[in-house]
Amino acid sequence: MGKLYVVGIGPGGLDYMTLKAVKAIEESEVIVGYTKYIEFINPLIKDKAVVSTGMRGEVERCKQALELAKDKVVSIVSTGDAGIYGMAGLILEMREDEEVEVIPGVTASSAAASIVGAPLMHDNCNISLSDLMTPYDLIKKRVSLAAEGDFIISLYNPKSHGRPLYLKECMDIIRNHRQGNTPVAVVKNALRDGEKSTIFTLETFDDSEVDMFSIVIIGNSKSYIKDGQFITPRGYQV
Amino acid sequence: MGKLYVVGIGPGGLDYMTLKAVKAIEESEVIVGYTKYIEFINPLIKDKAVVSTGMRGEVERCKQALELAKDKVVSIVSTGDAGIYGMAGLILEMREDEEVEVIPGVTASSAAASIVGAPLMHDNCNISLSDLMTPYDLIKKRVSLAAEGDFIISLYNPKSHGRPLYLKECMDIIRNHRQGNTPVAVVKNALRDGEKSTIFTLETFDDSEVDMFSIVIIGNSKSYIKDGQFITPRGYQV
Numbered sequence: 001m002g003k004l005y006v007v008g009i010g011p012g013g014l015d016y017m018t019l020k021a022v023k024a025i026e027e028s029e030v031i032v033g034y035t036k037y038i039e040f041i042n043p044l045i046k047d048k049a050v051v052s053t054g055m056r057g058e059v060e061r062c063k064q065a066l067e068l069a070k071d072k073v074v075s076i077v078s079t080g081d082a083g084i085y086g087m088a089g090l091i092l093e094m095r096e097d098e099e100v101e102v103i104p105g106v107t108a109s110s111a112a113a114s115i116v117g118a119p120l121m122h123d124n125c126n127i128s129l130s131d132l133m134t135p136y137d138l139i140k141k142r143v144s145l146a147a148e149g150d151f152i153i154s155l156y157n158p159k160s161h162g163r164p165l166y167l168k169e170c171m172d173i174i175r176n177h178r179q180g181n182t183p184v185a186v187v188k189n190a191l192r193d194g195e196k197s198t199i200f201t202l203e204t205f206d207d208s209e210v211d212m213f214s215i216v217i218i219g220n221s222k223s224y225i226k227d228g229q230f231i232t233p234r235g236y237q238v
Numbered sequence: 239m240g241k242l243y244v245v246g247i248g249p250g251g252l253d254y255m256t257l258k259a260v261k262a263i264e265e266s267e268v269i270v271g272y273t274k275y276i277e278f279i280n281p282l283i284k285d286k287a288v289v290s291t292g293m294r295g296e297v298e299r300c301k302q303a304l305e306l307a308k309d310k311v312v313s314i315v316s317t318g319d320a321g322i323y324g325m326a327g328l329i330l331e332m333r334e335d336e337e338v339e340v341i342p343g344v345t346a347s348s349a350a351a352s353i354v355g356a357p358l359m360h361d362n363c364n365i366s367l368s369d370l371m372t373p374y375d376l377i378k379k380r381v382s383l384a385a386e387g388d389f390i391i392s393l394y395n396p397k398s399h400g401r402p403l404y405l406k407e408c409m410d411i412i413r414n415h416r417q418g419n420t421p422v423a424v425v426k427n428a429l430r431d432g433e434k435s436t437i438f439t440l441e442t443f444d445d446s447e448v449d450m451f452s453i454v455i456i457g458n459s460k461s462y463i464k465d466g467q468f469i470t471p472r473g474y475q476v
Contacts, residue, residue, distance in 0.1 A: 008348075015258040018257075019256075019257065059474055059475070083352055083356050084351075089471055102351075102355070104344050107348060110319045110345060114320075114341065118321050123366060126361060138388070142389065145387035149379060149380045149384065233331060234328060235372060236371065238332055
């Protein structure tokens with residue numbers, strides 16, 4: 001009897017995996033994943049079989065993982081939380097009768113937030129700016145409603161070569177609802193090699209360093225910067 | 239020289255802590271936290287000093303943790319992610335010159351999602367229904383805008399004795415924007431002792447089992463139930 005673990009490995013640094021994720025990898029005979037993400041967990045893989053595929057091979061990758069899981073213990077890995085923009089959905093959509101267990105992880109917005117302070121302390125949302133599978137009009141509508149509702153906003157996949165202007169345009173939408181001194185964090189490679197973060201405001205924001213490995217966090221109307229830390233108050237009387 | 243770790247211990251089960259969180263607890267001389275949450279990590283505490291306080295003692299608890307961290311290594315623990323409705327914000331607001339490191343964890347909505355399938359696979363938001371520090375009108379406004387924007391919605395602190403009707407009222411707001419067959423999950427004590435989950439639809443939803451230890455997740459317009467699993471498609475052509 002096989003089994004498929006859908007594993008969120010967290011941001012990438014081994015220390016930020018859960019113990020359960022480590023155990024699932026160790027127990028597995030085969031590891032399936034996007035080549036770059038497999039590298040993050042190399043020290044755990046040792047002499048296990050690896051099936052790694054390039055970007056945009058998601059459907060094929062999930063098909064292989066499910067097929068292998070019919071008689072082997074297999075882990076398919078996503079960075080962050082496998083259940084937030086990860087592989088958990090596709091696996092469960094395609095599953096027939098294979099045994100599947102989803103193991104959650106630290107999602108990218110949580111990882112990015114921890115580096116710059118405590119920006120996500122109040123009601124917050126995650127929005128992906130990738131239009132591969134979501135119409136851009138719907139993305140802009142969500143950004144606008146989230147800004148109107150004073151949600152803290154974490155932008156996933158904020159910028160790529162194919163859509164260099166979306167981030168600028170979405171920040172303009174947010175500026176219609178928030179003051180110029182609202183903090184904005186750009187965090188690249190949070191909690192893994194190559195980590196870099198900058199705290200701007202809506203007024204000073206510059207997207208030149210933003211790429212697909214970045215998360216952009218925009219504060220709510222109460223967020224502020226103190227000693228270089230981006231803080232959103234929960235509301236306690238201090 | 240002291241140091242303060244602000245540690246998100248994840249949902250409660252030890253297996254769902256990150257390695258970094260475990261190391262921080264092990265390295266600490268003093269552990270500070272709400273009594274119930276300290277119990278979750280008892281096996282790691284051994285003979286360390288513990289400062290535990292009841293609910294609503296947050297400001298006092300943070301003050302003590304910062305004071306102790308002037309010359310000791312201290313961990314202050316939150317369940318889930320310390321940076322999402324946890325102690326990271328208050329600590330950084332009150333910090334003077336103490337060394338502070340925030341360690342993120344698996345937030346409650348991720349934990350709850352992993353048990354019922356893959357509900358959070360698309361743009362999603364976290365909203366707390368607690369009105370202790372947020373006006374109820376603002377909470378309802380956020381629920382309405384999130385529903386209008388077709389976000390998947392995770393409700394934290396969905397119900398307590400002091401506000402038995404908020405959840406019902408907020409679900410009515412959501413019904414104005416979503417169809418009756420939209421999946422709704424109630425997950426109690428996700429990934430810790432006493433775990434229990436039920437999947438409803440907006441039509442069949444019953445809040446009688448919901449309490450402060452529950453998370454309620456409402457799907458978007460594309461979410462569906464398959465073989466007892468709550469799935470929101472990311473949008474891949476399967």
